[in-house]
Amino acid sequence: MPKAQETILEIDLNALKHNYEYLKSQLQNNTKFLAVVKAFAYGSDACEIAKFLESLNVDYFAVAYNNEGVSLRESGIDTPILVLHPQTVNFNSLVENCLEPSIYNHKILDEFIETAESKQLTNYPIHLKFNTGLNRLGFSKTDIDSVVSKIKATKAIKVKSVLSHLGASEDLNEKTFTQNQIKSFEDISTKIIGALGYRPILHLCNTSGILNYPEAHLDMVRSGIGLYGFGNSEKQNKNFKPIASLKTVISQIHTIHKGESVGYNRGYISNSSIKTATLPIGHADGIGRQYGKGKGYVIINNKKAPIVGNVCMDMIMVNITNIDCKEGDEVIIFGPSTTAEQLAETANTISYELITGISQRVKRVFLK
Ligand SMILES: *Cc1c(COP(=O)(O)O)cnc(C)c1O
Numbered sequence: 001m002p003k004a005q006e007t008i009l010e011i012d013l014n015a016l017k018h019n020y021e022y023l024k025s026q027l028q029n030n031t032k033f034l035a036v037v038k039a040f041a042y043g044s045d046a047c048e049i050a051k052f053l054e055s056l057n058v059d060y061f062a063v064a065y066n067n068e069g070v071s072l073r074e075s076g077i078d079t080p081i082l083v084l085h086p087q088t089v090n091f092n093s094l095v096e097n098c099l100e101p102s103i104y105n106h107k108i109l110d111e112f113i114e115t116a117e118s119k120q121l122t123n124y125p126i127h128l129k130f131n132t133g134l135n136r137l138g139f140s141k142t143d144i145d146s147v148v149s150k151i152k153a154t155k156a157i158k159v160k161s162v163l164s165h166l167g168a169s170e171d172l173n174e175k176t177f178t179q180n181q182i183k184s185f186e187d188i189s190t191k192i193i194g195a196l197g198y199r200p201i202l203h204l205c206n207t208s209g210i211l212n213y214p215e216a217h218l219d220m221v222r223s224g225i226g227l228y229g230f231g232n233s234e235k236q237n238k239n240f241k242p243i244a245s246l247k248t249v250i251s252q253i254h255t256i257h258k259g260e261s262v263g264y265n266r267g268y269i270s271n272s273s274i275k276t277a278t279l280p281i282g283h284a285d286g287i288g289r290q291y292g293k294g295k296g297y298v299i300i301n302n303k304k305a306p307i308v309g310n311v312c313m314d315m316i317m318v319n320i321t322n323i324d325c326k327e328g329d330e331v332i333i334f335g336p337s338t339t340a341e342q343l344a345e346t347a348n349t350i351s352y353e354l355i356t357g358i359s360q361r362v363k364r365v366f367l368k
Contacts, residue, residue: 001367003330004247007281009358010335011044012367013052015241019227020056022239026210031217032201034060034082036224038068043286043355044228044244045364047075053227054079062222066090069099082127082161085137091115095124100160104129104137109150116156125160128200130188132181134167141188148195161201161220162192170208170232178209182216208232230341230351237341244355245335246362250277250300250327253320262317267293267309274321277305279331282314286357287333290347292316297346299332300325 001010024033035058041049050061050072062082063069069081070093086094086101088111094101095115103109103126116124128147131138139147151159164185168174185204193199202218207226209216225232229242254262254276262268262276279298283289287296292311297304298318305318318331334340334354341351 004249005328006363007246007248007285008363008365009044010245010247010365010367011048012241012243012245014367015229015243016049016052016227017056018241019229019243020053020058023207023210023221023223023226026214027217027221032059032203032220034058034062034203034220034222035227036062036206036222037072038062038064038084038224039356040360042224042228042352043358045366046072047077048364048366049227050077050079051075060220066094066097066099069094070097073097073099080125084129088112095119095121100125100127102127102129102137102163104131104139106139106143106146106150109147113150113154113156117154121156123158124156126157127161127163128159128192130162130164130185132164132184132188133177134165134181136165138164141184141191144188144191144195148192151196159192159196159198159200161203162189163203163222164188166204166206166209166213169206169212172212178213182213185216208236211236225352228355230339237339242334242336242339244340244358246281246333246340246358247335248279248281248298248331248333250320250325250329250331251280251315252278253325253327254278254317261309263309264312265310268317274308274319276308276317277320277325277327277331279316279318280314281333281362282312282316284313284359285362286354286359287311287316288347288357290349291343295346296343297338299335299338300329304338305331 035053037046040046064085083099084102129138189202203220205221207223210221229240231237231240256270256274289311294306297306303323308317308319334343340354344351344354
């Protein structure tokens with residue numbers, strides 16, 4: 001592949017296909033697959049990723065917010081799209097774009113029924129979200145009767161699925177907690193099906209749920225991070241291929257003499273003679289200040305070059321004292337060799353935060 005000549009996020013669609021097929025191989029044949037493409041498909045590119053996954057016959061997409069779903073529709077995606085966190089202010093747009101809301105409280109339910117009735121819709125698909133322990137969004141078990149009676153009183157909407165979300169599926173020390181969530185969701189589902197008189201799609205598992213709780217795959221699973229190449233454990237990561245590589249180039253090399261400083265606020269003061277390389281990527285591109293002052297590093301000609309001093313808005317400086325390199329050489333911030341997960345750990349964060357934070361000014365380049 002050609003060497004980077006500017007800062008790029010290179011996205012390998014073959015790796016995406018590999019991850020999708022690996023996840024599918026963990027499922028029963030009839031379990032549906034929902035691909036979570038919120039947050040620009042975890043920082044890659046939601047429309048390109050969704051188009052590719054649609055060509056692989058994925059069953060469903062999910063986004064967090066309405067405008068993310070609208071962008072997918074505008075780029076020609078026809079697959080059903082679940083909006084996990086809809087806001088009432090967007091209900092007209094949501095319906096006009098055939099997006100399906102996750103309904104998590106009575107306020108949203110009442111207002112969505114009002115919208116659907118005013119538009120004279122029939123059987124518009126909605127998804128009922130229940131809280132089973134994450135305590136973030138969702139009805140509680142005690143809401144079932146009141147929710148179902150509102151739904152039965154209108155022809156405008158129909159329950160397409162019932163879902164909940166696991167709070168600690170990657171943490172095997174929390175197995176009892178997760179098993180309680182699974183049990184609680186089973187109780188809720190049974191009660192809902194009885195009250196509605198039909199069986200909606202039931203779904204509970206995110207990526208780590210898929211990998212760690214096969215008994216809870218139910219009718220559909222929802223995967224985000226796994227598609228993008230992370231299994232949330234050293235053991236599981238081996239089965240995945242990170243799809244995104246963040247690359248840049250060396251803009252300039254400096255020799256820093258003993259006593260001289262590098263960067264804003266003299267964030268680094270040298271106590272010997274060193275060489276630094278200035279790179280065209282900074283906190284505005286998604287490399288936060290927490291990676292500065294020696295915590296984060298990049299790879300140049302297969303060697304680690306730690307970040308020197310403070311991260312600037314558009315640039316970082318890295319220590320290349322012991323690296324044979326020149327201006328214009330390619331630099332790897334993360335990729336298959338040092339992964340986003342490893343880099344994220346240097347700043348006490350997780351792959352999810354690093355990859356979703358790569359800003360839109362970084363050019364996305366697709367390998368097909
Ligand atoms: C983001 C999200 C997911 C995807 O989780 P991963 O850990 O990335 O697989 C699934 N379900 C819900 C409700 C989410 O918000």
